[in-house]
Amino acid sequence: MKTNLYDKDYYLWLEETVQLLQEGKFTYLDIPNLIEEIKDMGISQKKAVKSNSRILLMHLLKWKYQPSKCSKSWKCSIIEHRKRIRDSFEDSPSLKVYFADNFDLCYQDARELAAAETGLSINEFPIESPFSQQDTLKPDYFPE
16 A cells, blocks of 8 residues: 555545455555544544534524524424434434533533524523423424
8 A cells, every 4th residue: 555645545545445454454554544534433423413413402592582483494404403413323322422421512502503693692592401402302392
């Protein structure tokens, strides 16, 4: 394997790495970059859960605190981001712990996003989430 292939042609590096693994040619693998890629995969999954949680919570806040402006678009966004989180949990059940551990942080971010998007003061939204983690993920939950 070319030593700089990872930097020159990432996709080709991936193809060659897969081929080497399938053929059992482990001594030819670019181990340092392979390790980094595996680490990055985990980081990427965590970022997706965090991002989807923020957007979901933001839309739940908008739904609760601007009920007169509720739209089909907001409802679709709530449903879509719940599905994305559910899919992440199906692929990697251990991410449920990550979701729980980061729920409060995601809620704080969602407050900021909701304030920016609605024009309401951030103080209009409670400091602690009015939604439980369980309700946030329930397919049929829409706050009143």
